[in-house]
Amino acid sequence: MLFSEGRESPGSLMLEQSLRGEMQRASTNEIEFYAEHLDASRFSDTNHYHLFQDYLGKKYASQHLDLIVAVPTRNYSIVGELPNLVFPNVPVVFVAVNELEVPSNLSKLGVTGIIQRFDLRGTVGLMLQLQPDTRRVIVIGGVSETDHATLNRIEEVAHTVEGVQFEYWTNRPIAELPAAVKDLPEGTVILLTTVQQDVAGQRYFMSQVAQMLVPVANVPVYVLGASALGSGAVGGALVNAENLGTQAAKLASQVLTGANPKTLPIQVDTKGTQMVDWHALQRWHIKESRVPVDCDIRYRPETLWEEHRNLILISLAVFIAQAFTIAALLTQRRQRRLAEIEVLNQRMELAHVSRVSTMGQLASALAHELNQPLGAILRNAEAGELFLQKDKPDLTEIRAIFGDIRKDNERAGNVINRMRSLLKRRSLESDPLDFHGLIEETIQLARPDAQTRKISLTMRVAPELPLVLGDRVHLQQVLLNLMLNGMDAMKDCRPADRLLSIIARVTDEGIVEVVVKDRGTGIIADKVSRVFDPFFTTKSDGMGMGLAISQTIIEAHGGTIRAENNPDRGASFIFTLQPAD
Amino acid sequence: MNPTAPIPTIYILDDDASFLKSAERLLRAAGHPVEAFESAQDFLKKLSPEMCGCVVTDLEMPGLNGLELQEALRKSANPMPVIFLSAQGDIPKTVHAMRRGAEDFLTKLGPKEELLEAIKRALARDAKERRQRGRLQELRTKFAELSARELEVLGHVVRGRLNKQIADDLGINERTVKLHRTNLTRTLQVQSVAELTRLTEELGLFKSEPPAE
Numbered sequence: 133m134l135f136s137e138g139r140e141s142p143g144s145l146m147l148e149q150s151l152r153g154e155m156q157r158a159s160t161n162e163i164e165f166y167a168e169h170l171d172a173s174r175f176s177d178t179n180h181y182h183l184f185q186d187y188l189g190k191k192y193a194s195q196h197l198d199l200i201v202a203v204p205t206r207n208y209s210i211v212g213e214l215p216n217l218v219f220p221n222v223p224v225v226f227v228a229v230n231e232l233e234v235p236s237n238l239s240k241l242g243v244t245g246i247i248q249r250f251d252l253r254g255t256v257g258l259m260l261q262l263q264p265d266t267r268r269v270i271v272i273g274g275v276s277e278t279d280h281a282t283l284n285r286i287e288e289v290a291h292t293v294e295g296v297q298f299e300y301w302t303n304r305p306i307a308e309l310p311a312a313v314k315d316l317p318e319g320t321v322i323l324l325t326t327v328q329q330d331v332a333g334q335r336y337f338m339s340q341v342a343q344m345l346v347p348v349a350n351v352p353v354y355v356l357g358a359s360a361l362g363s364g365a366v367g368g369a370l371v372n373a374e375n376l377g378t379q380a381a382k383l384a385s386q387v388l389t390g391a392n393p394k395t396l397p398i399q400v401d402t403k404g405t406q407m408v409d410w411h412a413l414q415r416w417h418i419k420e421s422r423v424p425v426d427c428d429i430r431y432r433p434e435t436l437w438e439e440h441r442n443l444i445l446i447s448l449a450v451f452i453a454q455a456f457t458i459a460a461l462l463t464q465r466r467q468r469r470l471a472e473i474e475v476l477n478q479r480m481e482l483a484h485v486s487r488v489s490t491m492g493q494l495a496s497a498l499a500h501e502l503n504q505p506l507g508a509i510l511r512n513a514e515a516g517e518l519f520l521q522k523d524k525p526d527l528t529e530i531r532a533i534f535g536d537i538r539k540d541n542e543r544a545g546n547v548i549n550r551m552r553s554l555l556k557r558r559s560l561e562s563d564p565l566d567f568h569g570l571i572e573e574t575i576q577l578a579r580p581d582a583q584t585r586k587i588s589l590t591m592r593v594a595p596e597l598p599l600v601l602g603d604r605v606h607l608q609q610v611l612l613n614l615m616l617n618g619m620d621a622m623k624d625c626r627p628a629d630r631l632l633s634i635i636a637r638v639t640d641e642g643i644v645e646v647v648v649k650d651r652g653t654g655i656i657a658d659k660v661s662r663v664f665d666p667f668f669t670t671k672s673d674g675m676g677m678g679l680a681i682s683q684t685i686i687e688a689h690g691g692t693i694r695a696e697n698n699p700d701r702g703a704s705f706i707f708t709l710q711p712a713d
Numbered sequence: 714m715n716p717t718a719p720i721p722t723i724y725i726l727d728d729d730a731s732f733l734k735s736a737e738r739l740l741r742a743a744g745h746p747v748e749a750f751e752s753a754q755d756f757l758k759k760l761s762p763e764m765c766g767c768v769v770t771d772l773e774m775p776g777l778n779g780l781e782l783q784e785a786l787r788k789s790a791n792p793m794p795v796i797f798l799s800a801q802g803d804i805p806k807t808v809h810a811m812r813r814g815a816e817d818f819l820t821k822l823g824p825k826e827e828l829l830e831a832i833k834r835a836l837a838r839d840a841k842e843r844r845q846r847g848r849l850q851e852l853r854t855k856f857a858e859l860s861a862r863e864l865e866v867l868g869h870v871v872r873g874r875l876n877k878q879i880a881d882d883l884g885i886n887e888r889t890v891k892l893h894r895t896n897l898t899r900t901l902q903v904q905s906v907a908e909l910t911r912l913t914e915e916l917g918l919f920k921s922e923p924p925a926e
Contacts, residue, residue, distance in 0.1 A: 500773060503800035504729045507821030511735035514825040518742035533738065540731055583775055 134215070136205040138171035142339045142359035143373065147203055147227060150377020151384075158385040166192070172206055173328060173335045181209070189218045199388055201380070202226040202245075206278060206328070208235050216241055223387045227380040229357075229371050230326075231281035234398060244387070244396040246380050250282060250325070250356045251404025252289045254369025258406055258427070259321055259354050260293070262366065262418050267319035268297045272309065272341065274327035275302060282325045282356075305332035306341055313349040322353040324360065339363060352416045358407065361430060366412040369404035376401075500580050501547045505540035512537050562689075564599040564712035565607075567644060571634055574611045578619070587619050587630040594637045599712040600644050602689045607709070610682040610693075614648040614705045617678065621652025621703065629701075643691075644709045651702040655695060663695050682707075721766040721836050722746040724793070726756055726782070728774040732821065736769070736798075743829055753777035753785070762790045765843060767816065767835035769828075772799040783813055792842075794835035796828075852916055855901050863900075866893040868919045871910045 133151070137144045148167060156163055170184050200222050202211040211226040212235065226245030234247060260266060269290075273283045283300060290298040304312070306327060313322060322345065327336040338355060342363035346353045355361065358370045379399070387393055406427035413420060413429070423429060437444060516533045519525050575589050582589050600607075615632060622630045635647040655663060664683045679695075686693040686707045693707040723745045727733040730751065737749045746766075750756040754776055756768070768786065772779040783795045794816040811818060816838060817831035859867065869879045876894070880887040903909050913919055 500800040503821050504732050507798075507800060508729070508732040508735040510822060511732070511739045511825070515735065515739035515742045518739065529738070533735075536731060536735060540735075543731075580773075584773060 133165060133167045134200060134202045134210045135167065135169045136172045136203065136210055137169065138174060139167075139169050142337055143229065143357055143371075144169075144203055144205075146359055146373035147229075147377055147380075150374045151201060151227070151381055154378045154381030155384055158381055159388070166195075166197075170210060185214055185218060188214075192219070197222045199384055200224040201384060204228050205230060206276070207232070208238060211243055211245065212238050212241050223393050225380065225384045225387055225393065227376060229376070230278045231285050232278060234400075239394070239398065242392070242394045244383065244393040244398055246376065246383060246399045246401060248371050248376050249400065249402040250285070250371065251369035251402060252282075252285050252356070253292075254404050254406065255323070255354055255356060256286075256289050256293060258367070258369055258408075258424070259323070260296070261424065262408070262413075262422050263321060263352065263416075265319055266296055266321050268299060268317070269321055269323050270313075270316070271298055271300045271302075271323045271325060272306075272327065272345070273300065273302045273325040274329050274336070275331055276326075276328035279326050279328050286323070286325065303331050306330045306334060306336055306344065307332065309341075310344055310348045313345055313351070316349070316351045320351045322349060322351060324353055324355045324365070326356070352412065352418075356404075358405075361407055361409055364412055364415070365409060366416065366418070367406070367408035367427075367430075370407050372405035372407075375405060498547065498577075498580070502544055505544040505547075508540045509537050509544075512540070561603045562601055563604070564601055565604050567600050567607075567636055567646070567709070568593045568597055570604065570608055571611065571636060571646075574608050574615065575634065577608075577612060578615050581616075582619060582632070585619055585623065585630070586627045587622060587632055589615075590631065590633045592633065592635045597636055597638060597644065598642070600709040601712045602709060603685075606685045607689070610685050610707065611646070611648070613678045613682050614707075617705070618648055618650030618652065618703075621650050621654075623652075625652060638711075639708075642711055644711055645706060646709070647704050647706045649698065649702065649704040651698075651700075654697045654701060654703045657697070660695055660697065664693065719763055719765055720746055721839065722748055722764065723766055723832060724748050724750065724756060724764070724768045726750045726753060726768065726770040726774070726779075727798070728752060728771060732771075739825055739828075740769075740832070743825070745832065753779075753782040756782070757785055757789075760786070760789060760791060764791060765793070765839060767794045767796060767832060767839055769796045769798060769832070772797050780809060780813075783815065787813065794838050794842075796831050796835055798828075849916060852901075852912055856916065856918070858900050859897055863893050863897045866890060867897055867909065867913070870894065870906060871913050871919060873906075 133148060135141070135144045135148070139145075152165055168184075168188060170181070172181075197219055200215045200219055202215065202224060204211050204226060205228070208226075208228075211224060211228075215222065215224045224241070224243045224245075226243065227248070228245065229248045229250075231249060256269075259269070271283065271286055273279050273286075279302075283302065286298070290296075301309070301312075316322075324338060324341055324345070326338055327341050329335050337359070338357045339359045342353065342355055342360040342365050346364040353365045354368045355363075355365045356368055356370065358373055361367055361370065379401075383396065383399075386396065406424060408423060408427055408429055410429050410432040412418075413423070420429070512533045516530055519530055519533075571591055571593060575591060579589060611634070615634070618632045622632070629651050631651050633647070633649045635649065637645050637647075639645050664679050683693050686709075690710050691708040693705065695703060695705050697703050723740050725733065725736055725740065725747060726749075727736065728751055733749050733751065737747045740747045748759075750759070753770070753774060757777075768782070770779045770782055777785070779795075779797050779799075783797075786792055786795060795814075796816050797818045798821050799818070800821050816835040819827055819831060856864075865883065866879060869882060874882070876887050876890045879890045883890070898904070898909070901909070901912065903912065
């Protein structure tokens with residue numbers, strides 16, 4: 133590979149890399165590349181050229197070369213005469229990026245290649261499309277032969293554009309330009325062409341000039357080569373080194389596989405690839421909608437999606453999987469909760485049924501309770517009538533009768549209220565309540581029944597019993613149920629032993645503990661743990677739900693309930709309740 | 714009847730103070746002397762043979778209940794009629810009470826006429842039984858005056874034995890039998906064998922002995 137320019141020329145480097153990659157890709161063999169640079173911009177004397185020629189001849193004397201790929205910039209000597217002298221039998225393919233005329237003797241030498249022209253028309257067209265308000269174009273160029281060729285082509289294009297003034301800055305040294313471009317009027321753009329040599333004799337690569345001017349210029353800068361893109365220049369219809377490399381590699385492969393270069397015509401490509409720098413569009417507030425659809429927008433920062441596509445996909449997958457798992461767990465939990473609620477509802481329903489049946493057990497006792505005041509009212513009323521029939525009715529007596537009737541009426545009402553609150557179907561409520569009062573009330577409910585069964589009821593309540601948090605009716609049901617159980621357990625005892633104690637105390641932890649203690653037959657040792665199981669019963673007429681319901685109610689209150697046999701005789705049922713505060 | 718004898722009184726028992734008071738008030742308004750007790754024990758302590766009338770008691774009471782009171786009263790020297798008042802109709806208990814001679818078994822919510830009628834019947838029965846008990850007492854006193862031999866002869870007489878047969882049985886002569894018979898009819902102030910038989914039956918004498926022959 134022979135290059136006119138030095139190793140550091142950006143355009144040459146891009147082209148070399150592209151060529152190597154594309155040729156290797158097209159070939160099944162391992163291709164060995166050698167690169168030699170004439171570096172003619174810096175060493176332009178003929179002496180250097182001859183030294184380079186001798187050097188190549190000696191260096192590759194013993195090497196068998198299959199192909200010469202030449203990349204000329206100033207003239208075609210490295211394409212024609214040099215290879216012809218040094219490597220006479222090696223075919224030559226060239227790639228040139230310039231505006232120079234092709235020497236007519238080249239094809240006679242059996243050389244083929246690709247000439248890429250700068251797409252000046254395309255670049256000016258893009259410029260005017262992106263910035264339609266452009267009134268003035270400053271063209272920066274050099275004084276070399278190639279530079280002039282380019283400028284001449286621009287002039288041709290400029291004539292076709294109306295309303296835009298083209299100004300050619302070729303007589304100013306490049307070093308002075310950064311100061312000159314700082315303060316240009318609005319509507320101006322800069323078109324940077326090749327500066328192989330400026331008026332001061334200084335040599336530049338297009339990318340070098342771009343890097344000097346673009347950051348300081350107060351107007352947009354357009355360029356001709358892809359190597360200058362990335363400096364901050366807006367872009368242009370650029371020479372695409374990659375495309376060029378691909379085409380040249382194709383041509384080279386044809387030659388390598390035996391095609392005669394003479395039969396392959398020299399290709400001239402005038403079409404560039406439109407490219408713009410995304411950052412420059414932002415800087416000059418050029419709307420992306422103005423950019424042609426086939427124009428390549430470079431250096432666009434990748435969106436989060438583009439940059440972390442895999443990470444996002446994986447995260448999303450994990451997230452979705454997690455969401456599914458969570459949803460499944462939630463559904464499961466919901467179903468379990470619904471089931472629990474259902475069970476609780478059923479227990480509550482049973483609690484109601486159980487209360488009704490408990491009331492049934494108490495019904496005769498309660499009828500007695502109710503009939504007492506009703507009977508008293510009746511007798512009082514009858515007595516009153518009789519007193520009134522007398523000649524001189526005793527009004528004091530009659531007044532006393534009315535007073536007593538009212539008292540008994542209240543008493544009957546209270547009995548009914550107690551029954552009604554127990555019979556009402558209801559859900560759990562939670563209020564602070566005085567358990568001492570509740571025990572007293574429950575004992576009143578059970579007392580008639582206890583009297584019939586000749587059972588003494590005693591109550592022992594700690595003096596400072598705190599209020600407990602709970603549902604009055606449900607807790608009363610539990611207490612009543614435990615009391616009736618205790619009374620049942622003592623039916624075969626001697627009357628003197630029939631004692632049911634209700635004890636309420638506070639534990640060291642501040643929890644209220646209620647004990648219902650009988651002196652009956654106790655619980656058979658291996659059944660103690662089973663008494664709270666639903667349908668467990670020792671009574672011939674029992675349903676076995678009383679204790680199970682009691683347990684549900686107590687646990688719904690955040691308490692516990694347990695049964696144990698007393699050391700002497702009988703059993704105790706103990707439940708705990710949370711204090712209200 | 715002896716004018717110094719006590720006036721028939723209603724003894725009413727109930728552990729429920731307010732019902733007790735109302736019932737007492739009613740019976741007083743209806744013209745009865747009334748004495749009220751809050752428990753069977755209190756009443757039994759006060760019970761004496763001189764008291765007459767009837768007992769109106771609640772069935773369900775702490776301590777002794779109504780049935781137990783009835784039992785105690787039946788075994789006492791003054792078995793006054795008992796009327797039960799119950800706040801609830803309990804059939805087995807009713808049957809039990811009636812079998813033991815309860816005058817009536819009423820609910821507390823019955824009309825006053827029911828109660829007053831029952832009391833009227835009970836008082837009549839008490840008076841009648843008291844008279845009978847008085848007569849029997851008299852008879853017992855008279856029978857107690859008989860000698861052992863006279864009582865023995867009486868036993869044979871009420872079984873329809875002839876004097877001659879009695880003399881044979883007892884190994885005494887017929888004249889002595891006649892003399893005993895004269896003495897015992899004079900003591901007992903009866904004229905006929907038929908009347909003798911009725912009296913001994915009334916007192917429950919000679920029942921356990923097997924019939925002759």
